[in-house]
Amino acid sequence: xxxxxxxxxxxxxxxxxxxxxxxxGLLRPVRVDAETGYRHxxxxxxxxxxxxxxxxxxxxxxxxxxxLLAGISLDELQGMLLLRRAQLEQEIEANQNQxxxxxARLGYIERETAMPADDITMKNIQAMGVVVIxxxxxxxxxxxxVPVVNRARELFDExxxxxxxxxxxxxxxxxxxxQGNDITVNxxxxxxxxxxxxxxxxxxxxxxxxxxxxxVRTGPAAGIFPMVxxxxxxxxxAHGYATTPxxxxxxxxxxxxxxxxxxxxxxxxxxxxxxxxx
Amino acid sequence: xxxxxxxxxxxxxxxxxxxxxxxxGLLRPVRVDAETGYRHxxxxxxxxxxxxxxxxxxxxxxxxxxxLLAGISLDELQGMLLLRRAQLEQEIEANQNQxxxxxARLGYIERETAMPADDITMKNIQAMGVVVIxxxxxxxxxxxxVPVVNRARELFDExxxxxxxxxxxxxxxxxxxxQGNDITVNxxxxxxxxxxxxxxxxxxxxxxxxxxxxxVRTGPAAGIFPMVxxxxxxxxxAHGYATTPxxxxxxxxxxxxxxxxxxxxxxxxxxxxxxxxx
DNA sequence: TTGCTCCTCACGTCACGTGAGGTGGC
DNA sequence: TTGCTCCTCACGTCACGTGAGGTGGC
Numbered sequence: 001x002x003x004x005x006x007x008x009x010x011x012x013x014x015x016x017x018x019x020x021x022x023x024x025g026l027l028r029p030v031r032v033d034a035e036t037g038y039r040h041x042x043x044x045x046x047x048x049x050x051x052x053x054x055x056x057x058x059x060x061x062x063x064x065x066x067x068l069l070a071g072i073s074l075d076e077l078q079g080m081l082l083l084r085r086a087q088l089e090q091e092i093e094a095n096q097n098q099x100x101x102x103x104a105r106l107g108y109i110e111r112e113t114a115m116p117a118d119d120i121t122m123k124n125i126q127a128m129g130v131v132v133i134x135x136x137x138x139x140x141x142x143x144x145x146v147p148v149v150n151r152a153r154e155l156f157d158e159x160x161x162x163x164x165x166x167x168x169x170x171x172x173x174x175x176x177x178x179q180g181n182d183i184t185v186n187x188x189x190x191x192x193x194x195x196x197x198x199x200x201x202x203x204x205x206x207x208x209x210x211x212x213x214x215x216v217r218t219g220p221a222a223g224i225f226p227m228v229x230x231x232x233x234x235x236x237x238a239h240g241y242a243t244t245p246x247x248x249x250x251x252x253x254x255x256x257x258x259x260x261x262x263x264x265x266x267x268x269x270x271x272x273x274x275x276x277x278x
Numbered sequence: 279x280x281x282x283x284x285x286x287x288x289x290x291x292x293x294x295x296x297x298x299x300x301x302x303g304l305l306r307p308v309r310v311d312a313e314t315g316y317r318h319x320x321x322x323x324x325x326x327x328x329x330x331x332x333x334x335x336x337x338x339x340x341x342x343x344x345x346l347l348a349g350i351s352l353d354e355l356q357g358m359l360l361l362r363r364a365q366l367e368q369e370i371e372a373n374q375n376q377x378x379x380x381x382a383r384l385g386y387i388e389r390e391t392a393m394p395a396d397d398i399t400m401k402n403i404q405a406m407g408v409v410v411i412x413x414x415x416x417x418x419x420x421x422x423x424v425p426v427v428n429r430a431r432e433l434f435d436e437x438x439x440x441x442x443x444x445x446x447x448x449x450x451x452x453x454x455x456x457q458g459n460d461i462t463v464n465x466x467x468x469x470x471x472x473x474x475x476x477x478x479x480x481x482x483x484x485x486x487x488x489x490x491x492x493x494v495r496t497g498p499a500a501g502i503f504p505m506v507x508x509x510x511x512x513x514x515x516a517h518g519y520a521t522t523p524x525x526x527x528x529x530x531x532x533x534x535x536x537x538x539x540x541x542x543x544x545x546x547x548x549x550x551x552x553x554x555x556x
Numbered sequence: 557t558t559g560c561t562c563c564t565c566a567c568g569t570c571a572c573g574t575g576a577g578g579t580g581g582c
Numbered sequence: 583t584t585g586c587t588c589c590t591c592a593c594g595t596c597a598c599g600t601g602a603g604g605t606g607g608c
Binding site: 292294340 | 570571572573574579580
């Protein structure tokens, strides 16, 4: 018979731990003095304590350990272990992803480079229906894109599209460029469902669900693009993802006129794919 | 200006999360209606929210994120990231160790083998001073060892060693075998400090700190040894450790006579070393 | 009498999830 | 009037660590 202190030393655990195991019924002392409440453990119980510790070292919860010690079938045990293995594999992967992010940032500091990645996030973007006005642009860069977008916005208002369909999110832009140098700028408004009829040249499309690297930047377009795409691409590269342009640009807020463009907030999304398990 | 629900959707977080960030002062709404308590967020704040999320994805705590956003020096930032990297590396290693344990046990189930490892634990055993009686044994196995140990126990009692030194733990045995077939059995009693004088053939020694695989088994010695050493060795092997015999055997409890040997509890310790980082 | 060990509450941990119970605008 | 969104408590999570405040045997 050992006192709780002796037994704790033998088992290499804290006294508090033994009290906890008593409390939850995982390891009850063989005897508790009715008068003083002192707990007494037998040498024999050290085996059970050791088993508890061994199972905890596998990362099982105390609830699982209790089930195990209660005498479980081999199938149930296997199921429990398989579950834990799956959890562990996920945790390891998540940790390694975090490590990649940390390493990338440490790298920027060592190279004394400005850190472009401090506001870049991974996001799942749900599939969504949008109403779209497409327009050709003469080239990349804000100089070429902004006027086209502005004209599309005016057209949207003139046609009173908002009356035809309930918007479920803010305006966004996405691009398409086929073979050749043609660039198509698409001004899109997410809607709950396909509108019954739409005036030309407005059309309805469904954008697929994507996983994307996301940054939120504030300011006039010329100060943001195309830098932000480089930042997003580098972030994805550091995490081992392959980007799949074109990106999407969401106007988070509506500003009244161009003079306030310094307050314009963009969310820029660059889709990527994860490397296959091959 | 967005309501909390809209802002949560934009940021891809829960409403509760935003309330939490408000509560801890990490992200305060730009405006709170004095009458209704409604929170209002600006588009501009989406940048800060994104930064918070990006830092959380690195596994930083909200306290660390707050410090970061409060504008920290580059050195402090680097320190924070280095700390987190060290943590992550440890976590990954711990998880991979757990995974090894899980895999080993799944292997036993698949091969339909009895599981020898369900009570084996890793332990750091502190260095300790012991008083020792050494005696030669004719060979391995309980048949050879037990009588030698019994005689040593009697000698201990006859010499009244316990009067010379305060014991700090139960009796234990450890072995030595030099070149040749000579086996030395050492019966040892841990003591707080080196006794002033000891009657021959008792000597004082200091056992080094070791890391060991540990099992607790109950029953007569013949039913436990040498099986337990095989189990311990297999456990160490599965975890990638190299064992460094000889082991130590601790008599956890004192039994009165041989007839109760079925209640004898042994803790068997097999030291090992971890593979170097080479 | 001073230490040492034991006891029972009970709060704190970390970042929210999840009701309970109630209010205000379409 | 019914939904929907918003609000404020406040408990629960997991396995203990850490006091606070008190008792009993050497």
